Amino acid sequence: MTDVIELSGLTKAFGATVAVAGLDLAFAAGARHAVIGPNGAGKTTLLHLISGELRPTSGRIRYDGRDVTRGSRVKRSRLGIARTFQQPTVWSSLSVADNVALAAWPHTPARGTWLRSRYRSLAEDCGRHLETVGIATLAGRPAGALSHGERRMLDIAMALAAEPRVLLLDEPAAGLTEHGVERLLTALRALPPEVTVVVVEHDFAFVSALADTVTVLHDGRLLATGTPAQITADAAVRAAYLGDLDELGDLDELGDLDRVGEAGGPHVAGEAV
Ligand SMILES: Nc1ncnc2c1ncn2[C@@H]1O[C@H](COP(=O)(O)OP(=O)(O)O)[C@@H](O)[C@H]1O
Ligand SMILES: [Mg+2]
Structure with missing residues (x-):
């Protein structure tokens, strides 16, 4: 290897x-x-x-x-190279899906220009990361409402969003x-x-x-x-x-x-x- x-x-x-x-x-x-x-x-x-x-x-x-x-x-x-921290940091007032989409944004080719349609397709695409960590059903929930364990999963999904x-x-x-x-x-x-x-x-x-x-x-x-x-x-x-x-x-x-x-x-x- x-x-x-x-x-x-x-x-x-x-x-x-x-x-x-x-x-x-x-x-x-x-x-x-x-x-x-x-x-x-x-x-x-x-x-x-x-x-x-x-x-x-x-x-x-x-x-x-x-x-x-x-x-x-x-x-x-x-x-x-992506990472998570000992204390997960999420945007509490935003939805779980938006958190992942925002984490993915800097890694997209068109990151310099804000396009609503692009963001929407990104948010949809991020669903697979939520599925990987088992919190797809929480996509619409504000991140601030998640339990400690769910927030950790979100943190990992956000790291995965960078592919x-x-x-x-x-x-x-x-x-x-x-x-x-x-x-x-x-x-x-x-x-x-x-x-x-x-x-x-x-x-x-x-x-x-x-x-x-x-x-x-x-x-x-x-x-x-x-x-x-x-x-x-x-x-x-x-x-x-x-x-x-x-x-x-x-x-x-x-x-x-x-x-x-x-x-x-x-x-x-x-x-x-
Ligand atoms: N920013 C820092 N300033 C000063 N000392 C630090 C800093 N970060 C870590 N240390 C010290 O370095 C050592 C290793 O810390 P750390 O890497 O956090 O260990 P671990 O994660 O294995 O518990 C500890 O003695 C810690 O106090
Ligand atoms: Mg440590």
Whole structure:
């Protein structure tokens, strides 16, 4: 498989805090690649660097073979990198369908000229993104009236409206009910296979159900990369997260990695891998 995104020596420092520290990592085209790690590991910063919200202190980002390290967020989004945020942002007073159509607008060829007819056909076309995420029946509803889970689905539909090749999701399952997580998994599985999905998530059960590749970050460094099964079995990961294995049991039974990190397992980042 070819790599659609390649990071080399990627580093982001905020003053004395090095949020991402010399990361070498590649995302294969069409992968379902999860990035996990405790709070403060640098996961959100990593997504910000890939999408162009932040500029790296040093290192390189290649997308589809070209260097986009200095490219703006807007340019990267036009090239096919879309993302969602930890807090979904929608236009509350507008309908669900209008939200998606407005998200699609900057990616249409005639974006410079406002044409009502064009907008209408765009809004119709956006129905398929609402279908992908399972909220087509809510198209006419004001976005402000949606539940938390529905708003997350809308946020993903808005990202899809850009017809991305790479979709970056920051904790999409956070705050969802069990049913909401199921709906989210169904929606993400319905994405076109050629779209590369990079998902930051805490819930390891969710990660195992979705991802073919898992990367563990710790203090901005790469602790391990592998299949969910390899990560579960990885000694360094287990040591970092689990501390006393006998007491805590299997990684995939634990779900919330943050809680495990806070429980005070030994910190092995920097030594391992
Ligand atoms: N804008 C910022 N200014 C200063 N420090 C930041 C900023 N963003 C993140 N950090 C710090 O960088 C580290 C990584 O943060 P973040 O990427 O949000 O981690 P995660 O998403 O894994 O919880 C943390 O120590 C955080 O406090
Ligand atoms: Mg985060």
